[in-house]
Amino acid sequence: MSLLSVENLVVRYGQLTALRGVSLSVEEGETLFVTGPNGAGKSTLLKAIAGVVAPAEGTIRLGGAEITGNTPETTARLGFSMVPEGRQVFAELTIEENLWLGAGMRGNRAEALRDLEHLYEVFPMLQERRHAPAGLLSGGQQQMLVIARALMTAPRLVAIDEPSLGLAPLIIDQVYQLLLRLRSERGLTLLIVEQSSTRALMTGGRMALLRSGRIVLEGACDALDGEALERAYFGYDAPQEAAPR
Amino acid sequence: MTATLQILFDALSLGSLYALGALGIALIFGVMRLVNFAHGDYIAFSVFLLLWPTTEAVSILFLGVLPAPLLILAVIAIGAVLSVVSELVVFRRLRDANPATMMIASFALGFVLKHILLMFYSSRPKSVSILPDLARQVEVFGARIPLLQVVTILATIVILIALTAFLKRTRFGLEMRAAAQDFTMARMLGVKANRVILIAFAISGALAGAIGLVLVVQSGTTDINMGLSVMLIAFIATVIGGLGSLYGAVIAGFLIGGASVLMQVVLPIEARPFRDAFVYALVIAVLIWRPQGLFAPRSARQRV
Amino acid sequence: MTRAPSVFARTFTTPLILIAILLAISVAVHLFGSGALQRTVVEMLMRVVLVVGMWIFIGNSGIISFGHVGFMCLGAYAAAWFTIPPMLKQISLRGLPEILLTNQFPFWPSALAAALLAAGFALVIGPILMRLAGIAASIATFAMLAMINTIYSNWSSVTGGTSSVIGIPIRTSLWVALGFAAAAILIAYVYAISRSGLALRAARDEPIAAEASGVNIARERLIAFVLSAFVCGASGVLYAHFLGIITPDAFFLTATFISLSMLVVGGMYSLSGAVVGVVVISSIIQMLRTLERGVAVGDMTVSLPNGSQQIAIGVVMILILLFRPAGIMGNRELRLRLNRGTGGRKSAEAPRA
Numbered sequence: 001m002s003l004l005s006v007e008n009l010v011v012r013y014g015q016l017t018a019l020r021g022v023s024l025s026v027e028e029g030e031t032l033f034v035t036g037p038n039g040a041g042k043s044t045l046l047k048a049i050a051g052v053v054a055p056a057e058g059t060i061r062l063g064g065a066e067i068t069g070n071t072p073e074t075t076a077r078l079g080f081s082m083v084p085e086g087r088q089v090f091a092e093l094t095i096e097e098n099l100w101l102g103a104g105m106r107g108n109r110a111e112a113l114r115d116l117e118h119l120y121e122v123f124p125m126l127q128e129r130r131h132a133p134a135g136l137l138s139g140g141q142q143q144m145l146v147i148a149r150a151l152m153t154a155p156r157l158v159a160i161d162e163p164s165l166g167l168a169p170l171i172i173d174q175v176y177q178l179l180l181r182l183r184s185e186r187g188l189t190l191l192i193v194e195q196s197s198t199r200a201l202m203t204g205g206r207m208a209l210l211r212s213g214r215i216v217l218e219g220a221c222d223a224l225d226g227e228a229l230e231r232a233y234f235g236y237d238a239p240q241e242a243a244p245r
Numbered sequence: 246m247t248a249t250l251q252i253l254f255d256a257l258s259l260g261s262l263y264a265l266g267a268l269g270i271a272l273i274f275g276v277m278r279l280v281n282f283a284h285g286d287y288i289a290f291s292v293f294l295l296l297w298p299t300t301e302a303v304s305i306l307f308l309g310v311l312p313a314p315l316l317i318l319a320v321i322a323i324g325a326v327l328s329v330v331s332e333l334v335v336f337r338r339l340r341d342a343n344p345a346t347m348m349i350a351s352f353a354l355g356f357v358l359k360h361i362l363l364m365f366y367s368s369r370p371k372s373v374s375i376l377p378d379l380a381r382q383v384e385v386f387g388a389r390i391p392l393l394q395v396v397t398i399l400a401t402i403v404i405l406i407a408l409t410a411f412l413k414r415t416r417f418g419l420e421m422r423a424a425a426q427d428f429t430m431a432r433m434l435g436v437k438a439n440r441v442i443l444i445a446f447a448i449s450g451a452l453a454g455a456i457g458l459v460l461v462v463q464s465g466t467t468d469i470n471m472g473l474s475v476m477l478i479a480f481i482a483t484v485i486g487g488l489g490s491l492y493g494a495v496i497a498g499f500l501i502g503g504a505s506v507l508m509q510v511v512l513p514i515e516a517r518p519f520r521d522a523f524v525y526a527l528v529i530a531v532l533i534w535r536p537q538g539l540f541a542p543r544s545a546r547q548r549v
Numbered sequence: 550m551t552r553a554p555s556v557f558a559r560t561f562t563t564p565l566i567l568i569a570i571l572l573a574i575s576v577a578v579h580l581f582g583s584g585a586l587q588r589t590v591v592e593m594l595m596r597v598v599l600v601v602g603m604w605i606f607i608g609n610s611g612i613i614s615f616g617h618v619g620f621m622c623l624g625a626y627a628a629a630w631f632t633i634p635p636m637l638k639q640i641s642l643r644g645l646p647e648i649l650l651t652n653q654f655p656f657w658p659s660a661l662a663a664a665l666l667a668a669g670f671a672l673v674i675g676p677i678l679m680r681l682a683g684i685a686a687s688i689a690t691f692a693m694l695a696m697i698n699t700i701y702s703n704w705s706s707v708t709g710g711t712s713s714v715i716g717i718p719i720r721t722s723l724w725v726a727l728g729f730a731a732a733a734i735l736i737a738y739v740y741a742i743s744r745s746g747l748a749l750r751a752a753r754d755e756p757i758a759a760e761a762s763g764v765n766i767a768r769e770r771l772i773a774f775v776l777s778a779f780v781c782g783a784s785g786v787l788y789a790h791f792l793g794i795i796t797p798d799a800f801f802l803t804a805t806f807i808s809l810s811m812l813v814v815g816g817m818y819s820l821s822g823a824v825v826g827v828v829v830i831s832s833i834i835q836m837l838r839t840l841e842r843g844v845a846v847g848d849m850t851v852s853l854p855n856g857s858q859q860i861a862i863g864v865v866m867i868l869i870l871l872f873r874p875a876g877i878m879g880n881r882e883l884r885l886r887l888n889r890g891t892g893g894r895k896s897a898e899a900p901r902a
Binding site: 050052071072073076077081082084088090091092093097100101102104105149150153 | 416419420422423426427429430431432433434435436437438
């Protein structure tokens with residue numbers, strides 16, 4: 001049984017259909033990249049899974065339990081942790097408060113504290129300024145903060161929306177380095193929306209290409225053909241769709 | 246010297262009322278982006294239940310016969326319960342509506358509450374004597390100050406300290422602060438939306454009860470519109486303080502109280518009836534200088 | 550195959566439909582209604598003028614203004630100053646300038662001047678307010694309303710203070726009110742389809758994109774603000790010449806609440822919403838009034854307890870908003886879809902663009 005399974009997901013914003021029947025699955029321990037051009041619906045996909053938008057049709061299951069249309073806090077408490085686009089730190093709260101917020105749903109306080117210390121080890125620059133307001137951090141540091149914060153919830157699956165957005169390439173390298181270190185240390189299952197398919201291919205795992213609300217290509221990163229990827233990404237093969245009424 | 250001291254206490258006690266009112270509004274606005282126009286009616290409602298419903302001009306004490314500590318508790322509890330019930334019945338379903346709809350719904354709710362009071366109690370202000378000991382004067386550094394003013398100021402300080410401790414040191418407080426900054430993100434970290442909002446409404450309602458209590462002791466009457474003037478200023482203070490900033494709301498409340506009292510003293514006699522107009526003009530001036538409020542949290546600025 | 554509606558249909562059916570509705574109500578009540586019912590319809594038509602005036606600013610800019618009843622106040626008192634017989638003015642309003650104290654002007658020029666006065670005030674205070682956005686702007690308009698109320702309640706020599714100003718000639722008949730309402734709807738619609746209205750709505754939905762497209766948001770807001778002040782001022786004129794008596798408290802919180810509610814419950818973003826909101830809520834209020842007086846059912850009289858009418862209207866409004874948070878009309882206008890050869894069919898559709 002896959003850890004996360006999405007079947008025929010349809011999401012509409014008013015008269016606009018953002019997702020037109022998307023199906024995918026993520027196995028435990030694997031990393032799935034969802035890439036695609038702007039406006040393809042990648043963020044919408046993550047938001048639907050997280051419970052921030054309600055799907056019009058389709059089913060979403062986490063560890064076998066149906067979570068379609070749940071409130072965000074219910075899905076979060078079932079083990080799904082989302083790092084949304086644009087980092088979304090709580091600017092007025094301190095770093096430590098940001099991190100501690102995620103621990104709210106854990107039963108074991110001692111374990112949560114141990115987790116916190118361990119994350120400080122992985123991200124020493126966060127520990128240095130643990131009592132400073134999170135709004136003062138640089139973009140890269142904020143990205144690391146929100147990843148650490150997501151991990152504080154002891155999730156089964158971590159979804160990250162555009163971790164590289166607005167960051168310099170060197171910083172993106174650092175972020176991914178730490179992310180992958182955490183992945184191997186904790187055996188994380190990751191669902192990453194990444195506009196740069198290059199970065200996805202570099203990191204390895206599986207990739208699904210979303211275009212205009214549909215998955216047009218799917219496969220293991222190292223097995224995908226570069227040219228097929230390019231054609232799918234830019235829609236060279238896509239049938240011309242009639243203009244919507 | 247004694248005159249200055251009296252003015253100072255006037256300003257502080259009036260400012261305390263405004264600050265508590267602004268705090269009540271800001272708490273709910275922080276988590277729900279709702280300006281609750283029914284708040285003034287919570288104030289009146291929680292106080293009216295001290296009396297038996299009667300349209301006569303006399304007031305017959307109902308809960309008002311309780312001994313002082315119970316009475317205070319009762320009024321505050323009524324305010325909290327009323328606030329919570331209105332969230333459960335009205336506001337919960339409007340969570341995702343646009344701000345205008347939520348505002349009008351809260352207007353309508355206040356309207357309904359006021360007319361319920363009207364139906365059971367009539368619009369005649371009734372004189373009532375609650376906690377009469379507080380009306381006497383005490384001597385502070387040579388000036389004669391009404392004990393009520395001192396109590397109000399002290400109570401406000403205590404409430405502010407308690408609230409700060411709650412927000413900064415408890416988990417609920419942390420969740421509320423996070424929810425006020427970014428509600429959706431907080432939910433994605435497992436913060437229960439309904440719980441946080443209910444706590445905000447409960448505290449806000451309790452504050453309304455406290456304000457009502459001060460007003461009824463101060464004026465010796467119950468009047469359907471008694472919460473109105475405090476709430477009008479409270480709305481304004483919330484915005485001037487910076488929407489989303491609780492500190493800002495409190496400080497702005499004190500500032501407006503101070504400005505109001507100051508104007509009363511400083512303005513020439515002919516201009517005194519227009520004091521409120523000057524206060525409102527001052528409000529507009531502050532808004533032009535700092536449209537986002539004096540203490541707008543960083544997250545309030547929109548990033549392009 | 551349906552043909553696209555003609556330019557005429559696309560451009561003008563909305564105001565025509567709205568005016569036709571009001572005309573139908575007016576004719577019906579003129580022919581069949583009692584005197585009291587006619588007065589109620591006149592009140593409704595006055596509200597239409599006010600709420601449509603509010604819509605010009607609120608609906609197009611998205612900024613909720615609490616201040617527009619203040620313009621109604623300005624218009625009403627100006628109408629009073631111009632048209633009350635000099636003898637009365639010299640007794641109770643001695644602070645007025647000489648030219649007003651010794652003259653009494655006819656209705657139509659006075660009405661125009663009064664509305665222009667309200668617009669002029671908006672022109673002066675507008676530039677200050679229009680730089681603000683969102684809630685700050687709303688609170689600023691509220692402060693403006695409170696300021697007007699305080700000044701008018703205390704400037705006794707000119708406004709009579711809190712006591713009523715009496716002696717205003719009664720001129721608001723059913724047809725005058727209908728005429729004002731029709732004019733207000735036309736003004737509002739022409740503004741809405743003009744470049745300025747379009748620019749303002751663009752700024753309402755996407756301020757940054759609008760600015761980047763060259764829209765001067767503050768200026769467009771000011772235009773809407775001044776125009777809406779003119780129309781709201783006109784509603785004040787109607788009100789003054791309807792009751793013959795005015796006090797500042799008639800133009801403060803209750804009036805603001807009721808008119809804003811009608812606008813939002815009808816649908817804040819569309820002109821049809823403004824008119825529909827007034828008609829629907831006025832009808833419900835009238836129904837509740839009748840019920841409170843007592844309705845004969847067989848041999849008995851069924852009536853609501855006294856005072857429950859207001860409670861009921863509040864509850865009804867909350868219910869409407871719970872089920873239709875965007876208001877009765879949503880964001881849509883009433884339109885007539887004219888297909889050649891198949892007759893007309895009324896429909897509500899999302900506005901183009």
